[in-house]
Amino acid sequence: MSGTSRAVLATAVDTLEVVDVTLPDVGSADVRVEVRAAGVCHSDLSLLNGTLSPTFPVVLGHEAAGVVVETGSGVLDLSPGDHVVLNWAPPCRTCWFCLAGEPWLCQVLEGVVSVPGGTVQGQQVHTALGVGAFCEHVVLPARAVVPVPAELPLDVAALLGCAVLTGIGAVRQTARVRSGESVAVWGLGGVGLSAVAGARWAGAAPIIAVDISPAKEPLARALGATHFLTPDVPVTKEIRRLTGGRGVDHAFECIGRPDTIRTAWQAARRGGQAVVVGVGPRSSEVTFNALELFHFNRRLTSSVFGSGDPARDVPMLAEQVLAGSLDLEPLVTSRISLDELPEAFDRMRAGIGARSVIVMDGSSRS
Ligand code: PAD
Ligand code: ZN
Numbered sequence: 057m058s059g060t061s062r063a064v065l066a067t068a069v070d071t072l073e074v075v076d077v078t079l080p081d082v083g084s085a086d087v088r089v090e091v092r093a094a095g096v097c098h099s100d101l102s103l104l105n106g107t108l109s110p111t112f113p114v115v116l117g118h119e120a121a122g123v124v125v126e127t128g129s130g131v132l133d134l135s136p137g138d139h140v141v142l143n144w145a146p147p148c149r150t151c152w153f154c155l156a157g158e159p160w161l162c163q164v165l166e167g168v169v170s171v172p173g174g175t176v177q178g179q180q181v182h183t184a185l186g187v188g189a190f191c192e193h194v195v196l197p198a199r200a201v202v203p204v205p206a207e208l209p210l211d212v213a214a215l216l217g218c219a220v221l222t223g224i225g226a227v228r229q230t231a232r233v234r235s236g237e238s239v240a241v242w243g244l245g246g247v248g249l250s251a252v253a254g255a256r257w258a259g260a261a262p263i264i265a266v267d268i269s270p271a272k273e274p275l276a277r278a279l280g281a282t283h284f285l286t287p288d289v290p291v292t293k294e295i296r297r298l299t300g301g302r303g304v305d306h307a308f309e310c311i312g313r314p315d316t317i318r319t320a321w322q323a324a325r326r327g328g329q330a331v332v333v334g335v336g337p338r339s340s341e342v343t344f345n346a347l348e349l350f351h352f353n354r355r356l357t358s359s360v361f362g363s364g365d366p367a368r369d370v371p372m373l374a375e376q377v378l379a380g381s382l383d384l385e386p387l388v389t390s391r392i393s394l395d396e397l398p399e400a401f402d403r404m405r406a407g408i409g410a411r412s413v414i415v416m417d418g419s420s421r422s
Pocket of ligand 1: 269272404
């Protein structure tokens with residue numbers, strides 16, 4: 057199958073264009089997927105504004121779900137019509153890290169930001185994180201898609217591909233939060249709100265949500281936060297007051313800023329842990345003095361893609377959503393078209409809403 061697909065292309069820093077992309081042919085190990093829903097993640101904004109240094113021009117988008125429309129001759133376990141979540145980090149399953157059971161650290165994926173894929177008027181373009189999901193179709197290796205039940209709404213399914221896997225995985229897999237432990241989360245975008253949902257699912261209490269935007273309070277509470285704070289109050293002091301004077305067992309930073317990473321670390325109890333989920337730029341430094349590192353005995357770690365394996369975790373999360381034990385519906389606060397992506401980035405910069413999801417109706421050219 058050939059032809060062009062409409063896509064949002066970042067042609068340079070802070071410059072977007074809607075273009076027709078000619079995708080590569082479907083190789084024997086590949087599938088072609090008609091993208092039906094694609095979430096707008098902060099990592100897309102970080103690609104657009106240059107924080108993550110992609111190679112331009114790049115088709116943005118990496119958090120998506122759709123329907124398989126074509127399979128390569130060697131693909132035996134997927135068929136046209138299957139609903140799938142796209143996976144921006146398909147592990148190789150053969151490197152040292154994969155074999156050691158840490159596929160989120162797969163050596164082949166390390167540092168992958170943009171990958172050549174497709175052309176626009178004969179010129180090579182790249183795809184964000186090897187996916188490029190802000191496009192009507194994608195061609196990916198079959199191992200980069202994960203089948204999900206057709207009953208799962210595709211807009212919610214899309215979020216399983218990044219925000220939800222990351223936020224819930226940070227809580228349940230990286231930090232291994234247990235029932236009754238206290239949690240605080242900084243930054244209530246799709247990722248932080250998913251961490252809040254994961255904390256509720258784990259039975260954590262209290263669950264303290266922190267965001268600069270007061271408009272996030274109802275969203276945070278809908279996903280399970282028991283308390284909501286803005287930085288207008290002395291956050292660490294208030295968190296200690298809510299946790300018997302100690303600080304939280306687990307603090308999750310879901311923004312990627314040195315000041316909030318530092319605050320999250322300070323808000324953890326002695327012997328507790330701070331998990332950096334947000335991705336900041338190389339130029340941002342966080343400082344600690346030697347005495348406090350010793351004295352507080354806290355762990356400081358990061359969570360890469362929720363310390364998970366999409367092939368295992370996406371179907372498990374889909375099952376929980378369908379069973380009604382995980383309500384992710386509040387995460388989708390805007391459903392938009394491809395052309396409305398600039399406004400979605402504006403909302404993200406202003407801290408409005410949770411996830412904007414680009415919805416495509418599937419009636420497009422192919
Ligand atoms: P988002 O922009 O939707 O949400 C960020 C939130 O942080 C917003 O609600 C802001 O209002 C809030 N915020 C901003 N500044 C402050 C501040 N100073 N104090 C308190 N709150 C503030 O982002 P997102 O949820 O899409 O992504 C969050 C981060 O997670 C981002 O850095 C992204 O690149 C990263 C990410 N990490 C992984 C991973 O594997 N660790 C995966 C996907 C995304
Ligand atoms: Zn993402």
